[in-house]
Structure formats: C-alpha cells, structure tokens
Amino acid sequence: MKLKDNVGNILNKERIKKYSDKVPVTNGFDFDPPAVGDGIGGAILSVVVWFIFSILLVFLSYFLGLFFWSSILFLAAMLYWIFFRALRHVFKNSGKCKGDIVKSFGFGFLYSFLYILWIYGIIFLINYIN
Secondary structure, three states, X not given: OOOOOOOOOOOXXXXXXXXXXXXXXXXXXXXXXXXXXXXXXXXXXXXXXXHHHHHHHHHHHHHHXXXXXXXXXXXXXXXXXXXXXXXXXXXXXXXXHOOOHHHHHHHHHHHHHHHHHHHHHHHHHHHHHO
C-alpha cells in the first residue's frame, strides 16, 4: 500500500502565533481575604478556625488509618494465599522432582512466575490508569 503524507505541518509558526493571539491574558489570581485585625475578633476567629480544623484532622486521620490498615490486611492476605498455594504445588510435585534439581528449579520458577504475575499485573494497570 502506498501512503501519502498530505496532511502537512499541523503546527507551524503562523498557526501558533494566530492561536496565541486569541488567548485572553489574565493578570493572575486576584483574591484579597478580608482583614479581621489583631483585636478580639481575630482571636475569636482563629480559635474557631483552629477548632474546626482539629475536628477535620481527627476525621481525616480516622479514614486514612482505616485505609492504611485495610491495605495492610489485603497485602497480608495476598501473600498468605501465594505462599501456601505455592507450597501446596511444591509438595504436590515433589515426587516428580526427587533427585532432579533442574526439574525442581523449573517447577519453582514456573509457579513463582504464575503466582506473582497477577500482582505485577495489578500494579502495572494501576500505574497505567494513573
């Protein structure tokens, strides 16, 4: 098949200049918070904000702790399943491998590959999605 390059330059200097001229110019973020002052109003406001922020931090630490412990338990369950499942296969094939170190290593590498591959697949998919 013959393919022709008839698209040309998608971005050239003239198009970039034309599009950059149409972009509105902003002078940044102009927000001036109201000045409370150093009087009694400022002290009361700082205590109220401190109290609200403390409550927010307590709730956030609870949810982050819950997430942390659930992820630790999930990881432990995965490792438990992999370890004992692999041991089951090792003992199941021990009769075939008795006296043959190459066959033992072959079964070991095969089952290690099969039982670890899906964890790496999950990690790869999570990194690919992000």
